[in-house]
Amino acid sequence: MALPAKRSATKKDEWFDTLEQDLQKTKDAVSHDLVEESGKRGEINTQILEDFWRVWKKFHEIGVHFTLEPGYETWAIFMDTFPSGPWEWRKGFDAASVSAIQLIDRTQDQGRTGDALKCTYYEAEGRGRLRVIFEYCEGEHYYKYSGWKRLWSRHTLYDASVERVDVPELRKIFGDVVRVWFESHLRRNRDLVLKHMKKGYERVETFNQ
Numbered sequence: 046m047a048l049p050a051k052r053s054a055t056k057k058d059e060w061f062d063t064l065e066q067d068l069q070k071t072k073d074a075v076s077h078d079l080v081e082e083s084g085k086r087g088e089i090n091t092q093i094l095e096d097f098w099r100v101w102k103k104f105h106e107i108g109v110h111f112t113l114e115p116g117y118e119t120w121a122i123f124m125d126t127f128p129s130g131p132w133e134w135r136k137g138f139d140a141a142s143v144s145a146i147q148l149i150d151r152t153q154d155q156g157r158t159g160d161a162l163k164c165t166y167y168e169a170e171g172r173g174r175l176r177v178i179f180e181y182c183e184g185e186h187y188y189k190y191s192g193w194k195r196l197w198s199r200h201t202l203y204d205a206s207v208e209r210v211d212v213p214e215l216r217k218i219f220g221d222v223v224r225v226w227f228e229s230h231l232r233r234n235r236d237l238v239l240k241h242m243k244k245g246y247e248r249v250e251t252f253n254q
Contacts, residue, residue, distance in 0.1 A: 085210070088140075089207070090141065091140045094146060096219060097146060101113050101128075103223075112149045145165045159180070159182050160180070160226075162179055163177070165178070172206050172207070174204065174206050174207065175207055181238075182195050196253050197251065198248055200247060200249065202246055
């Protein structure tokens with residue numbers, strides 16, 4: 046009776062050995078994909094932060110207060126005069142770990158507070174994607190049971206898998222938005238940027254807060 050038991054155990058081991066090899070191959074492939082995606086995401090975020098910081102400074106020059114998230118204190122060290130002086134990346138900053146980069150208008154007049162250019166990562170079909178949106182408040186509405194709520198709109202400017210993100214294309218979009226946004230502040234006419242969004246980009250969502 047001992048021999049059949051031994052043969053059964055051997056077949057079981059062979060089956061699991063084959064399965065284990067397949068699982069290891071899958072693990073190695075997934076690990077490779079995650080490392081590749083993380084590296085690309087770090088490169089993308091580094092470029093976006095540098096670009097958004099340049100934009101932040103241009104608005105600062107005309108007295109317009111923007112917030113950049115994540116804040117510069119988490120990723121930059123300034124060696125000289127802030128904000129125009131030279132700076133370097135803060136040691137230990139992990140650009141790949143940043144899930145959202147946002148440039149937010151804090152201007153109090155014309156309802157601008159909260160107008161924002163946002164780059165956010167999300168998962169779809171097991172892959173990381175980058176979405177760029179412009180978000181703004183269109184005013185307030187009174188609801189019978191919840192009171193006054195602010196009405197918001199979001200326009201999608203760009204959406205692509207991380208591995209297919211085209212930084213020159215991103216910069217083209219940033220330039221298109223910032224030119225109009227900047228002019229709207231110089232002319233003190235917020236409608237310029239809102240009309241530009243509605244004419245040139247798809248509005249994908251409205252919501253209230």
